[in-house]
Amino acid sequence: MNVLKNEKDELLKWIENIEDPKILEDIRSVKESQKSIHWDDLPKEVKKGIKEGRKDAKEGRVTAHEEVRKSYEEWL
Structure with a gap:
């Protein structure tokens, strides 16, 4: 310490x-x-999007980061 x-x-x-x-x-x-953002402070729409994204990930409806980067390569 x-x-x-x-x-x-x-x-x-x-x-x-x-x-x-x-x-x-x-x-x-x-x-x-460094200020923390707390779940309770998020708007309903944001919470809904996060929940949907977590459900999609849990059910395997995801795209690998590398694949996404390739499709946007010309802008990155």
């Missing part, structure tokens, strides 16, 4: 000395992206 505390301390010292607004903006963006 000391390793984690040392890493945090190093990061805090580094952040305290940052003068570049772009870097601070990037750090803030990372922080914001």
Whole structure:
């Protein structure tokens, strides 16, 4: 656990000395992206889509990631 505390301390010292607004903006963006989304906060339509997707996956109605990437390769 000391390793984690040392890493945090190093990061805090580094952040305290940052003068570049772009870097601070990037750090803030990372922080914001870490906010949890809870199931109860999702709209009904999103919950329905997730449930349908899980059911499709359970019943084998899926397409491999590699196949999907191939069909969209020219845009990726």
